[in-house]
Amino acid sequence: MMPIQAVRRTRWWYVFLLAVVGIFIIRLFYLQVIRYSYYHHTALSDQLKEYQIPAQRGTISAHEGASTIPLVLNEKLYTVYVDPTLVKQQDRERVADAVASVLGGNSSTYLKQLETKESRYQILGKRVSAAQKSKLLGYKFPGVGAQQQDYRTYPQGDLAAQVLGFVSDDGSGEYGVEQALNKQLAGTPGQLKAVTDINGVPLAANTGNILTEPTQGQNVTLTLDAGMQKQLQQVLSQDVKGDHAQSGSALIIDPNSGAIKAMANYPSYNPANYSDVSDASVFNNNAVASPLEVGSIMKPLTMAAALDQGVIQPGQTYYDPGRWTVDDFNITNIEEDGGAGTKSLEDILNLSLNTGATWMLMQMSQPGGTAINQKGRDAWHDYMVKHYQFGKLTGIEQGYEAGGTIPDPDNGYGRDLTYANTSFGQGMTATPLQMAAALSAVVNGGTYYKPYLVDTTTTPSGKTAITKPTAVKKDVVKPSVSSTIQSLMEGVVAGHFLHFPSQYIVGGKTGTAQIAKPGGGYYDNEFNGTYMGFVGGDKPQYVIVVSIIQPHNGGYAGTAAAQPVFASLANMLINDFNVTPKSH
Numbered sequence: 127m128m129p130i131q132a133v134r135r136t137r138w139w140y141v142f143l144l145a146v147v148g149i150f151i152i153r154l155f156y157l158q159v160i161r162y163s164y165y166h167h168t169a170l171s172d173q174l175k176e177y178q179i180p181a182q183r184g185t186i187s188a189h190e191g192a193s194t195i196p197l198v199l200n201e202k203l204y205t206v207y208v209d210p211t212l213v214k215q216q217d218r219e220r221v222a223d224a225v226a227s228v229l230g231g232n233s234s235t236y237l238k239q240l241e242t243k244e245s246r247y248q249i250l251g252k253r254v255s256a257a258q259k260s261k262l263l264g265y266k267f268p269g270v271g272a273q274q275q276d277y278r279t280y281p282q283g284d285l286a287a288q289v290l291g292f293v294s295d296d297g298s299g300e301y302g303v304e305q306a307l308n309k310q311l312a313g314t315p316g317q318l319k320a321v322t323d324i325n326g327v328p329l330a331a332n333t334g335n336i337l338t339e340p341t342q343g344q345n346v347t348l349t350l351d352a353g354m355q356k357q358l359q360q361v362l363s364q365d366v367k368g369d370h371a372q373s374g375s376a377l378i379i380d381p382n383s384g385a386i387k388a389m390a391n392y393p394s395y396n397p398a399n400y401s402d403v404s405d406a407s408v409f410n411n412n413a414v415a416s417p418l419e420v421g422s423i424m425k426p427l428t429m430a431a432a433l434d435q436g437v438i439q440p441g442q443t444y445y446d447p448g449r450w451t452v453d454d455f456n457i458t459n460i461e462e463d464g465g466a467g468t469k470s471l472e473d474i475l476n477l478s479l480n481t482g483a484t485w486m487l488m489q490m491s492q493p494g495g496t497a498i499n500q501k502g503r504d505a506w507h508d509y510m511v512k513h514y515q516f517g518k519l520t521g522i523e524q525g526y527e528a529g530g531t532i533p534d535p536d537n538g539y540g541r542d543l544t545y546a547n548t549s550f551g552q553g554m555t556a557t558p559l560q561m562a563a564a565l566s567a568v569v570n571g572g573t574y575y576k577p578y579l580v581d582t583t584t585t586p587s588g589k590t591a592i593t594k595p596t597a598v599k600k601d602v603v604k605p606s607v608s609s610t611i612q613s614l615m616e617g618v619v620a621g622h623f624l625h626f627p628s629q630y631i632v633g634g635k636t637g638t639a640q641i642a643k644p645g646g647g648y649y650d651n652e653f654n655g656t657y658m659g660f661v662g663g664d665k666p667q668y669v670i671v672v673s674i675i676q677p678h679n680g681g682y683a684g685t686a687a688a689q690p691v692f693a694s695l696a697n698m699l700i701n702d703f704n705v706t707p708k709s710h
Contacts, residue, residue, distance in 0.1 A: 634659025655683030
């Protein structure tokens with residue numbers, strides 16, 4: 127028989143073994159049942175990677191005759207990236223050297239990225255070609271991958287650059303249409319949550335993968351006519367250079383719908399190389415984003431307001447003293463005004479009389495009077511803001527549109543003088559686009575159409591939506607006033623010896639505006655030149671607005687710098703773009 131002491135030792139070992147086994151069982155239960163979710167999540171966190179799948183951005187096109195041509199397309203290139211945690215320390219220099227040999231650049235820069243501890247995603251290169259991508263991935267370095275991405279390409283070069291804008295490296299639209307329609311163009315990115323192997327490569331067949339397909343962006347066709355746009359850019363650039371001007375803008379709009387047919391600025395840039403631009407102001411579409419004091423092109427609008435109110439009449443004359451004193455300041459004209467005497471409405475536009483514009487504001491204050499008062503200020507403010515829509519955004523599909531400024535008729539120092547100045551386009555600001563839309567309303571019979579650039583949008587499923595003209599306000603002026611202003615502006619063109627075929631109507635008005643000093647007042651010898659007019663047959667078919675900033679060519683800025691651009695564009699439209707002749 128086994129001694130009692132040995133039996134006891136055996137029993138104690140037995141109890142001890144049962145206790146150890148029990149502890150293991152309890153621990154396993156705790157880990158595999160109670161703490162299962164925690165450890166499962168922790169394990170997956172090292173293997174589950176989340177990838178965003180970029181959506182293909184929508185294309186942008188323009189009209190060319192009866193067809194369309196692409197302005198912006200997508201080029202399939204690659205972004206090469208690395209997860210630094212998957213690159214072994216002893217391999218980092220070799221990987222950095224290989225990346226530098228394929229993508230270019232400095233291997234020390236890549237090495238710093240590979241040594242980054244706080245990030246699991248470092249971009250090694252963008253706009254990488256398919257051949258470069260294949261060569262680099264052929265090394266099979268753990269953690270190095272590539273993602274296909276669409277980059278913007280511009281088959282027409284710098285055509286309509288500021289209208290289009292560009293797409294930054296982070297995929298967001300900047301300036302122009304790209305910014306204004308970023309959501310529609312960008313689409314919706316997809317998402318891939320993938321279980322990976324130890325090298326970070328997604329296991330395609332794993333049931334833990336979650337895939338959301340991207341939704342392609344909408345394709346956009348603009349109202350622009352590519353041929354018209356190209357010629358406008360050529361005319362504008364030649365003029366700005368020849369006038370030694372700081373910059374210039376021009377646009378052509380359909381006054382009977384609000385559709386923009388051409389719009390350009392100079393200097394310009396190529397959107398494909400936007401990162402090479404040192405002066406970001408060149409990205410602005412100044413025709414919609416840079417309000418200015420427009421000068422005497424305001425006078426036809428002032429006259430239309432006075433005629434519409436019935437405080438002046440077609441064919442009316444008045445005595446012009448050649449000088450008005452308002453708020454102790456003198457309002458005068460240029461030396462070619464002919465001096466004091468009886469003047470007509472035709473003279474106000476042909477001679478560009480500041481005193482005539484002021485007189486019309488006086489008539490809004492009190493018919494037959496020679497002073498400006500609250501009634502006149504309120505009446506003119508109403509036409510500027512509610513009829514012509516100045517001081518507010520048009521809503522055109524452009525980034526950074528500006529609304530301009532209209533002075534308060536009730537408050538402020540020298541209110542009467544300020545309002546006298548607005549009657550001839552000083553003391554207020556508007557963009558060339560706003561002026562084009564306002565003149566369109568005056569000469570088309572009285573309907574203000576919202577300016578627009580997008581003709582159609584097409585969804586990935588092929589559904590196309592056509593933009594319809596939007597009438598913002600009707601009865602801007604009476605149809606009879608519209609006819610009168612048309613006739614008077616035709617007289618200005620004839621008086622300036624601009625010759626056009628007799629079967630077409632061409633009307634316009636120059637503007638020369640002093641440039642305001644930052645601290646107040648105006649420079650004596652610095653001016654902006656503007657021109658605003660129309661071309662048509664039985665009715666205006668196109669409205670043109672030109673602004674030339676700080677020209678230095680020895681003449682009046684409006685006549686010597688802006689008017690030649692208008693004349694060239696008017697002839698271009700008649701010769702090349704199907705202006706319908708008069709029916710009789």
